[in-house]
Every structure is written in C-alpha cells, then in structure tokens.
Amino acid sequence: MELNLNAMRASSAPAEKQEAVKLLVLGSGPAGLSAALYAARAELNPVVLAGLQLGGQAALTHTIENYPGFPDGVGGPQLGELFQKQAERFGARVEYETAESVDLSQRPFQVKTYGKTYLADALVIATGASPNHLNVPGEAELTGRGVSYCATCDGWFFKDKRVVVVGGGDSALEESLFLTRYASEITIIHRRDQLRAGAILQRRAKENPKIQFIWNSVVTEVLGSDAVQGVRIKDVQTGEERIYPTDGLFIFIGHTPNTQIFSGQLDMDERGYIRSNMLMETSVPGVYVAGEVTDSTFRQVVTSAGMGAAAAIRATHFLEEHS
Numbered sequence: 001m002e003l004n005l006n007a008m009r010a011s012s013a014p015a016e017k018q019e020a021v022k023l024l025v026l027g028s029g030p031a032g033l034s035a036a037l038y039a040a041r042a043e044l045n046p047v048v049l050a051g052l053q054l055g056g057q058a059a060l061t062h063t064i065e066n067y068p069g070f071p072d073g074v075g076g077p078q079l080g081e082l083f084q085k086q087a088e089r090f091g092a093r094v095e096y097e098t099a100e101s102v103d104l105s106q107r108p109f110q111v112k113t114y115g116k117t118y119l120a121d122a123l124v125i126a127t128g129a130s131p132n133h134l135n136v137p138g139e140a141e142l143t144g145r146g147v148s149y150c151a152t153c154d155g156w157f158f159k160d161k162r163v164v165v166v167g168g169g170d171s172a173l174e175e176s177l178f179l180t181r182y183a184s185e186i187t188i189i190h191r192r193d194q195l196r197a198g199a200i201l202q203r204r205a206k207e208n209p210k211i212q213f214i215w216n217s218v219v220t221e222v223l224g225s226d227a228v229q230g231v232r233i234k235d236v237q238t239g240e241e242r243i244y245p246t247d248g249l250f251i252f253i254g255h256t257p258n259t260q261i262f263s264g265q266l267d268m269d270e271r272g273y274i275r276s277n278m279l280m281e282t283s284v285p286g287v288y289v290a291g292e293v294t295d296s297t298f299r300q301v302v303t304s305a306g307m308g309a310a311a312a313i314r315a316t317h318f319l320e321e322h323s
C-alpha cells in the first residue's frame, strides 16, 4: 500500500510558528531601538529582534559621555536599557532572537529566526557593524578595560597615558591623531613597513612628536589582569618577540557590517555596507536601514539613533501608502 509519508510527516511535525507584524526591526542597538520608539509611537506595534548584543555596541562601553541629554555621562548598558524601556512604553516588543535568513523578494518580507518566521509588511535593518578583532589572547577579556575600538569614545580616558594603536590605514592614523589630544605617547604598530593611509594623513602623523611607529610587527597578546598593562609584539621578519608596556590598545583594522544574511537581496557597496539614500531607503521598497549597517563614516550613538528615527518615520509613511 502506497502511503503518503510526506503528508503524514507534515501532520505530525510541530506547526512552524509564524507571526505577521507591521514593522519588524532587526537589531537592538541605538539605531534599532530608536526606530522601535518612533514606530511604536506611530502605533505600529513594532517587534525588535535583539540579536546577540542587546543594546548594541554602545552596551560594550563603560561610559558614554557624548550622547546629548546626559551631562554626567551614562553607562553604555544603562543607555541601552533606557532606549528599550522608552520604546516598550509605547508598545514595542523586544524578542531575544536573531534573524537567521530573510526573503525580501516579495511582501510581506519573511524573516526566519530559530523556530519562527516573521512576516513583516516593512522592515528596518539595524544590525550594525562589528569592528574587526585581532583575535589574540587577552583582547576580549580586556575590551572596555584598556582595549578599545573607538578613539572618539574612549580617548578621554587615556589622558596623559601611553597607548598603542594597531593598524595602518586612514582610520588608524585619523584616530591616532585624535588621540594626541589626550595621550602622552602613541605608538602605531603596523604589520608592514609602510602605511596604507593617504599621504596627508601620513605626513601629519609622522610629523607629530607624540606619534611613533613600530614597523613589520604584530600584536600577539594583550597583557594585564584588570586593565591593559602591555602587549606582546612579534617582529614578522625576524620572529622575535618582546613585551611593550602600554596603558591602552586601540585596534583599527577595519569594520565588518553585519549584512551577510542580506547578501544578494539588497544593494551593498564593495565592503558590504547596505546602500541607502537620505530617506534611509534601500534598493527594496519597504526595507529601510539605519546606523552602522549603512554608515561607515560617523559611527556614533547619536548618529545611529538619528538614522533609526528617520527610518521609522519613512517606514510609517510607506505603510500608510501601501496598506
């Protein structure tokens, strides 16, 4: 007897959970939670998929002193909690899930998490970007305690201290020049014998008496228990290792936007940042972006939050016109 096994399996398998939402926000950093706040106040009952880092990168830093409205600064994780609380007050719902795949080929857009599919009439993508790491021992443990990926954010904490900068591109030099406002001594460690950065930046860095270079070298370990005390450096030509004392380590070896799951479905630049216009629109109508997933220039809480608000406002208009 021929049995319809597929039909039997389908009827015995647990029904896949599905939920239809008007607006789905991917990411719970400053951009995502600001988008959620604006969408909630527009009565869209947005759902936010938090991803692995609730509060986003901002939650990784001890204190944020340049977000307006907090004259005495605010803890990074605390700011994330405040963003969340404010969005939830107006009806946003934060789910501790990660978007694993998306289908943006038609509306409603499909977003799959582990065990659930969201069907969204509009989408705000705010999945941010991750600074590239050295992936050496001590780096993760001492992040926020001397290891930093943001000079604008953390430079002030190194007033009159010695810092090491890793990198040889524009951002490594720009950030090093910025750090000369605070640090007494900046040592740029670069794995080659010449820099990739533009000529003007190179000249300014080389002429700055606070900046010195260690060439052909890589950092192989970050040393310290509660705070950074030094780095282990290896000369890539001789293989020789030595310990270099420092109070801080700034790593500028590029950022990677968290856009892998959108690959092939949205226009992106050559580095993988999602292309958008001033209205935070992407190449797919109804899909908006905000924050570091589309912005490789400003990379601040205030700018990301602003883009989140803008994206939600435009998504609200879109839904009014397309419902």
Ligand SMILES: Cc1cc2nc3c(=O)[nH]c(=O)nc-3n(C[C@H](O)[C@H](O)[C@H](O)COP(=O)(O)OP(=O)(O)OC[C@H]3O[C@@H](n4cnc5c(N)ncnc54)[C@H](O)[C@@H]3O)c2cc1C
Pocket (backbone or CB within 6 Å): 026, 027, 028, 029, 030, 031, 032, 049, 050, 051, 052, 053, 054, 055, 056, 057, 058, 059, 060, 061, 063, 064, 065, 066, 067, 097, 098, 099, 100, 126, 127, 128, 129, 130, 144, 148, 149, 150, 152, 153, 154, 258, 261, 290, 291, 292, 293, 298, 299, 300, 301, 302, 304
């Ligand atoms: C150590 C450090 C200190 C900093 N200090 C400051 C400072 O003092 N002042 C300042 O203005 N800026 C600071 N910044 C920069 C600031 O944190 C970022 O500019 C800002 O957080 C970017 O916001 P965003 O929402 O665009 O992205 P992110 O903050 O990167 O948030 C991305 C969000 O997306 C989520 N996500 C990722 N993938 C998925 C997925 N597949 N599904 C669902 N969710 C996903 C993540 O979990 C996260 O919640 C600092 C950054 C760092 C790393």
